[in-house]
Amino acid sequence: MKYYKIYDDVYIPGRWHLRMPLFSDSKREGEREEERELFDVWRFKEGRVLEIERPIRLSMKPAGVALEFSHAMGVPIVHRRVVSLFERLGLQKEVQFIPVEVEDQTEPWFILNALRVIRCIDDARCEEVLYWGPEDGEPDRVGEYQNVRGLRVDPEKVESANIFRPWGWQVVLIVSEHVKQAMESEGITGAKFIEV
Template sequence: MDDMSTPGRWHLRSPVDARGQRVDPWQFKKGQPLDIEGVIRFPVNPTGIALEFTLASFLIPVVHRRVVALFERLGLQKEVQFIPVEVEGQTEPWFTLNVLQIIRCIDDARCEEVLYWLPEDNRPDKLGQYRNVAGLKVDPAKIGDAHIFRPWGWKVVLIVSEHVKRALEQEGITGIKFLEV
């Protein structure tokens, strides 16, 4: 999660292209490599302390180059794609973290609450998918050896292994908060 408790922190807004036009934010949750043409920019409002991990609008992860270097040292290049971006007011390299795996692993029985899209919701495109998940819990047996992924049906969440969590904490990456699932 994005640690919102940092006083004076920045907030990244919706991504735009070089002309200031909105970039499709949902493409970053598909779990597949992206071929991005042109520059993606993230406006900052309010400005403040830059964090090395931030969830921009639409929960798009934006990370500092230190996160990229750490993931490379951990050998996670096949599980993520780092897309260079520009962040308003910053000269250092920043990246969106595009997670390349979606795993069907939510343990409905252990979650606090799970709601599904139903026929009466009049959303045939979402029928049978998760509408809400509270108190998310996953089935570890379904995860295998994945170190970072999004759960199928609830792609607003990023899940990392204990190994990655410890590495991020030891590296002192700012802006990140963990919840056990």
């Protein structure tokens, strides 16, 4: 089985650019948008089900053509067609879809929250792997990944997962070849893939 980093194709002409997720009910009279309460985007990299009690809103700058897969500050935002596809693929136990309000959009949009973090990075096959050391002044992070270039995963450690984040480098979202091919066959817009 092959695995792929899935990411947002930022070079699509005329595309939208989503901004930081915000709680939609946090704006008070006289408050500027940048003062609204920001949502903690790191929650979506922990690999667990999240209980979200308040609606999350996304704005665009610049506005443009909506993409069915894109990022807002590294958080995957997907159209309901992606949700339907993942349901048909039987991936309900691997992902959580959290509804979001997107500026000027009437159709349903969702945050894609991967529910698995797997210790699977193949250090020897990566281009470069750097770890936090005692000299870096971050004692709680010693031994963790500081940077990973040319990411490669060990397929044997992934087992049967179809969508996950690699332990220690959760800024990356990885999908199986099965998911990649299904998204491409479905014509999902906005997604790019790099084999890892």
